[in-house]
Amino acid sequence: MATRSAPSTCSIDNRRRDNTMTASNLETVSENRSFGGTQGVYTHQSTETGTPMTFAVFVPDHAPGAKLPVLFYLSGLTCTHANVMEKGEYRQACAEQGIIFIAPDTSPRGDDVPDDEAYDFGKGAGFYVDATQEPWAANFRMRSYIEQELPALIAAHFPVDMERQGITGHSMGGHGALTIALRNPGRFRSVSAFSPIVSPLNCPWGEKALTGYLGDDRAKWREYDACALIEDGARLPDLLVDQGTADAFLATQLQTERLDEACQKADISAKIRMQEGYDHSYFFISTFMTDHVRWHAERL
Amino acid sequence: MATRSAPSTCSIDNRRRDNTMTASNLETVSENRSFGGTQGVYTHQSTETGTPMTFAVFVPDHAPGAKLPVLFYLSGLTCTHANVMEKGEYRQACAEQGIIFIAPDTSPRGDDVPDDEAYDFGKGAGFYVDATQEPWAANFRMRSYIEQELPALIAAHFPVDMERQGITGHSMGGHGALTIALRNPGRFRSVSAFSPIVSPLNCPWGEKALTGYLGDDRAKWREYDACALIEDGARLPDLLVDQGTADAFLATQLQTERLDEACQKADISAKIRMQEGYDHSYFFISTFMTDHVRWHAERL
Numbered sequence: 001m002a003t004r005s006a007p008s009t010c011s012i013d014n015r016r017r018d019n020t021m022t023a024s025n026l027e028t029v030s031e032n033r034s035f036g037g038t039q040g041v042y043t044h045q046s047t048e049t050g051t052p053m054t055f056a057v058f059v060p061d062h063a064p065g066a067k068l069p070v071l072f073y074l075s076g077l078t079c080t081h082a083n084v085m086e087k088g089e090y091r092q093a094c095a096e097q098g099i100i101f102i103a104p105d106t107s108p109r110g111d112d113v114p115d116d117e118a119y120d121f122g123k124g125a126g127f128y129v130d131a132t133q134e135p136w137a138a139n140f141r142m143r144s145y146i147e148q149e150l151p152a153l154i155a156a157h158f159p160v161d162m163e164r165q166g167i168t169g170h171s172m173g174g175h176g177a178l179t180i181a182l183r184n185p186g187r188f189r190s191v192s193a194f195s196p197i198v199s200p201l202n203c204p205w206g207e208k209a210l211t212g213y214l215g216d217d218r219a220k221w222r223e224y225d226a227c228a229l230i231e232d233g234a235r236l237p238d239l240l241v242d243q244g245t246a247d248a249f250l251a252t253q254l255q256t257e258r259l260d261e262a263c264q265k266a267d268i269s270a271k272i273r274m275q276e277g278y279d280h281s282y283f284f285i286s287t288f289m290t291d292h293v294r295w296h297a298e299r300l
Numbered sequence: 301m302a303t304r305s306a307p308s309t310c311s312i313d314n315r316r317r318d319n320t321m322t323a324s325n326l327e328t329v330s331e332n333r334s335f336g337g338t339q340g341v342y343t344h345q346s347t348e349t350g351t352p353m354t355f356a357v358f359v360p361d362h363a364p365g366a367k368l369p370v371l372f373y374l375s376g377l378t379c380t381h382a383n384v385m386e387k388g389e390y391r392q393a394c395a396e397q398g399i400i401f402i403a404p405d406t407s408p409r410g411d412d413v414p415d416d417e418a419y420d421f422g423k424g425a426g427f428y429v430d431a432t433q434e435p436w437a438a439n440f441r442m443r444s445y446i447e448q449e450l451p452a453l454i455a456a457h458f459p460v461d462m463e464r465q466g467i468t469g470h471s472m473g474g475h476g477a478l479t480i481a482l483r484n485p486g487r488f489r490s491v492s493a494f495s496p497i498v499s500p501l502n503c504p505w506g507e508k509a510l511t512g513y514l515g516d517d518r519a520k521w522r523e524y525d526a527c528a529l530i531e532d533g534a535r536l537p538d539l540l541v542d543q544g545t546a547d548a549f550l551a552t553q554l555q556t557e558r559l560d561e562a563c564q565k566a567d568i569s570a571k572i573r574m575q576e577g578y579d580h581s582y583f584f585i586s587t588f589m590t591d592h593v594r595w596h597a598e599r600l
Contacts (some may be wrong), residue, residue: 033546034583089389091586246333283334286391 026157029054035091036061041081044153048145049108050138055150056081056103057158060095067161069300070100070154071190071293074146074169074176077205078124080105084170087282093293099300100160101293104150106172108139120205121212127200128176129224131213140213143224147180166190166296170285171249172197172205174241178226178259182234190299192240192292194285195247198259199227205253227262238269240295242288244278326457329354335391336361341381344453348445349408350438355450356381356403357458360395367461369600370400370454371490371593374446374469374476377505378424380405384470387582393593399600400460401593404450406472408439420505421512427500428476429524431513440513443524447480466490466596470585471549472497472505474541478526478559482534490599492540492592494585495547498559499527505553530562538569540595542588544578 029041037060046053062068071094073084081103084090094101107113107126114135116122126142155162167188169177174196181191200206201221210221222228243256250256256272263270278284329341337360346353362368371394373384381403384390394401407413407426414435416422426442455462467488469477474496481491500506501521510521522528543556550556556572563570578584 032579032581032583033544033577033587035587039583086387086582089392089586092389092590244333277333279332281332282386283332283339286389287333287335290392 026153034058035095037091037095039085039091041085046108046145046149048141048149051108051110051113053108053145053150054081054105056085056101057154058085058091058094058101059158060098060100062098062159065159067159068098068100069164069166069297070102070158070160070162071166071168071296071300072102072104072146072150072177074128074167074173074180075103075106076169076171076173077106078119079170079173080109080124083282084285087286088289089286090289090293093290093297097293097297099166099293099297100158102150102154104146107142113139116212118208121209125172125209127172127206127209127213127224128180129210129213132220133213133215136213142176143180146176147184164189164300166192166300168192168194168292168296169196170194171254171280174198175200175206175224175226178236178239179224179229181236182226182229183223185235189237190296191236191238192295194241194288194292195243195249195254195280196226196241196256196259197254198256198262199225201225201228202258203253203255227258230262230266230268235266236268237299239263239271240292241270241272242275242278242284242291243272244275244280244284246277247280247284249280326453334358335395337391337395339385339391341385342457346408346445346449348441348449351408351410351413353408353445353450354381354405356385356401357454358385358391358394358401359458360398360400362398362459365459367459368398368400369464369466369597370402370458370460370462371466371468371596371600372402372404372446372450372477374428374467374473374480375403375406376469376471376473377406378419379470379473380409380424383582384585387586388589389586390589390593393590393597397593397597399466399593399597400458402450402454404446407442413439416512418508421509425472425509427472427506427509427513427524428480429510429513432520433513433515436513442476443480446476447484464489464600466492466600468492468494468592468596469496470494471554471580474498475500475506475524475526478536478539479524479529481536482526482529483523485535489537490596491536491538492595494541494588494592495543495549495554495580496526496541496556496559497554498556498562499525501525501528502558503553503555527558527562530566530568535566536568537599539563539571540592541570541572542575542578542584542591543572544575544580544584546577547580547584549580 031040043054130143131140174193343354430443431440474493
């Protein structure tokens, strides 16, 4: 053979490699070498959702003992961890920048979990809230899962520097990234979103989901609405948003201009880019993923 | 909004935009803007296979009237056009290099097409041969489809310069790329492969498929075996191959060393890279896709 690559250095903290460890019950579903790093899929029993939860982690190769910054990516309606892992095209940029990329699921799963026939409520549509209404309250605790349980698990098992966290997401996951960052000032050094739902109070997806998970009192929805949180005083360091002009959900569901207005009123530095001709798909997300990873890398 | 992208230039030859055109019955399944170009999926009634055939085409933005070089990518067992379109991560490099990327299906499809229960024979496993045995002979004509019908269709409907063609593929599709290039000297300026089946005469996948499609006379298999074609005098300009060392099919099915030996004996310049720790998946393919697109761009 003409060329032989150098052997890879150890890519992942060894503590995580023991599939049988009991403290957190973290199990390895798969690990594949990719872009000079390891793309893994892991599952664990969640105390928040009461179900097994699966997530994907990309760890670039790094020096032994090094701790890397971490970027959380929250997915949109109907997605699992797999959509962005397969179609998101983030690994090259994360390997170049030395960033660990985390992709959780969008809801609890399993036969015992309540569901709805529609794609935009129930499984695959957790909306990153802690539900208070039945039958959802027991399992649909994606806010606490993403804000508390998952970061603690990541910190315990992967070589991350939790002082250097960024967050992003797509659509419902963009809503999740914005609201989680707004409610947790100082935790994330960098925030971005792809075609986010910016105001669930003012769109059909949001009204349906928040009514179902939280009940009719709209005052209780405000902590799950990026624009309302900003109006109520929450702030972000700065913000990058990409939004396609050919996105079929732009006018009715996403309404990016509401976020633009809220940021302007609150003097939040928001770089909101309308991308001509792009739609809501991963063909759009993947196109601008490298820009977002670099945006986060500059701030992490 | 803080930033607004420039409007896109016309990306695809207008002739193709008329979905109702009857000469070739080419229909647009979908078109999505991606990486400053258009990722399309198209279908047509194939005269070779007697079935509808679907393929993917990525066309980078280009000057009006310009003709771009074209890279054919042949997929592996079980795949359709969609696998590499979703997971192959070729669009950024093709946009940078101004290359049109074509991804056909791996076999005829449909309820009227004969099939086999196994994943490695029948639908999804056309092996880029013209079958001579029943019940396969009528539909399983992927050699003629890829060598004749598809290029003519592409030339008629997309802004391609057919004097500048390259070909690549993965696994069974690597076998297809190598054998098609070897049988058509001068047609392809550039040839590469990801983890190719290099000698169907000498592996279980090949023996099963070629027996089924071509019958027991192994002499008739030689035109579908890259190593045998080289032994029999066929040549390539030069060659890039990437092969993962952790590929579960390396020892029994792929046997990359046979291609290395054949190229050395025939004085074909082959850059065969063994990639440490990589497997047979798109996590591997996507990692080295940019290298391959650039390899082709330098020769196209």
